Amino acid sequence: MQIAKDWENPVRAKLAAGKPVIGATITAGCVEMAAQAASLGFDFLWVEMEHSPVTLETLRNVVLATRGLPAVPFARVPSVEAWMAKRVLDMGALGVVFPFTSTPELAQLAAASTKYPPKGIRGHGSGLATFRWPAEEGYPDFADRNVMTITMVEEYRAVEKIDEIAATPGIDVIFIGTSDLAFNMGLRGDQTSPELHKAIDKVLNATHKHGKVAGRPAFNTAMVPQLVSQGFHFLQAPAEVKMMAEGAKYYLDALGNVANVSKAAY
Numbered sequence: 001m002q003i004a005k006d007w008e009n010p011v012r013a014k015l016a017a018g019k020p021v022i023g024a025t026i027t028a029g030c031v032e033m034a035a036q037a038a039s040l041g042f043d044f045l046w047v048e049m050e051h052s053p054v055t056l057e058t059l060r061n062v063v064l065a066t067r068g069l070p071a072v073p074f075a076r077v078p079s080v081e082a083w084m085a086k087r088v089l090d091m092g093a094l095g096v097v098f099p100f101t102s103t104p105e106l107a108q109l110a111a112a113s114t115k116y117p118p119k120g121i122r123g124h125g126s127g128l129a130t131f132r133w134p135a136e137e138g139y140p141d142f143a144d145r146n147v148m149t150i151t152m153v154e155e156y157r158a159v160e161k162i163d164e165i166a167a168t169p170g171i172d173v174i175f176i177g178t179s180d181l182a183f184n185m186g187l188r189g190d191q192t193s194p195e196l197h198k199a200i201d202k203v204l205n206a207t208h209k210h211g212k213v214a215g216r217p218a219f220n221t222a223m224v225p226q227l228v229s230q231g232f233h234f235l236q237a238p239a240e241v242k243m244m245a246e247g248a249k250y251y252l253d254a255l256g257n258v259a260n261v262s263k264a265a266y
Contacts, residue, residue: 002136009094009146011044011072012172015213020228022218022235023074024243026062027052033240034062038071046236047075049088050099056087063092063132074148080106085113086123092132094147097175101151104164111170114149116140120170148172150215150234154180159199166203166210173234174207175215176200191219204231 011021021043026034038045045066047059054062063073074095075088085096098110112120126139135142149170154177158165166174178200179189187193200216207214208231215234218224227235237243 002134003142005135005137007135007142007146009072009148010070011095012146012148014043015172015233018233020233020235022224022237023071024237025239027054027239028241029054029058031058031061031065033244035065035069037240038066038069038073042071042237044072044074044095046097047073047093048239050076050078056091059088059093060091060128067132074150080110080113082109082113082121085110086125089114089122089143089147090125090127090129092129094133095150095172096147097150097152099152099177100154100158100180101165102153102155102158102161104161104168107151107165107168107171110151111149111168114147115144115170119144150175152177153203155184156181156199159202162203162206163210166206166212171212173213173215174203175234175236176203178216 014021023044023046024037024042025046025048026037027048034045045062047054047062049059059075066073072094073092074097075093076097076099077084077088078099080098080101088096096114101107101110113122114120116122116124124140130139133139133142150173151165151171152175153159153162178191178196181199182189182191182193182196185195185199187196190196204214213234214232215236216227216232218227218235218237224235
């Protein structure tokens with residue numbers, strides 16, 4: 001069955017309506033776990049290819065496993081490279097997360113990498129993507145309308161250039177990698193530092209000024225309403241393995257087994 005011309009990426013549609021979205025992070029090479037996450041109500045899957053062993057083949061299987069499920073598959077690539085974006089898009093990802101997009105030039109490259117000419121530089125070889133997204137209008141037009149570009153602020157030099165980065169046409173989301181930014185600022189990952197929060201506020205203000213969506217990680221459930229009220233509408237939930245561990249803790253706590261299990265692991 002073909003996808004109708006009026007179909008819109010539901011993540012993009014919700015954000016355009018001013019609603020927040022949240023995605024589950026996929027780090028294990030387990031398609032079953034990814035399919036479960038895609039069925040639970042998350043808006044998207046953040047398939048982690050920078051900090052995990054997830055391969056292109058695994059990504060492809062995850063993409064296929066999302067057919068008929070609510071969550072849209074996105075992929076974080078290891079760096080801002082056109083060929084990396086091309087490969088995950090040709091596997092059927094409908095969004096690319098670019099880490100360390102620290103200069104206006106890298107922001108421009110990220111935006112161009114997700115669009116076909118003349119809007120961008122994406123190469124055409126979309127047979128597998130077409131199988132996942134059999135668009136009535138043809139895949140290139142469908143992709144240029146629906147693929148999302150998410151760039152990450154993870155270095156202070158990006159904060160210093162944030163007005164130029166956020167003004168880049170074709171970028172949908174400016175996502176603050178708060179942990180890496182805190183390390184880059186010499187804070188050893190300290191999320192409570194006033195210096196870090198000042199940098200976050202600067203990025204948030206520039207993002208909204210230029211009409212982009214602001215994103216950041218939600219490390220726990222208590223953070224979600226707070227972040228949304230601050231103006232962050234694109235949220236990354238923890239990895240599936242962490243959520244599994246947190247769910248298991250309720251059962252282990254009931255038997256007093258958590259400490260014993262933790263000690264046995266070392």
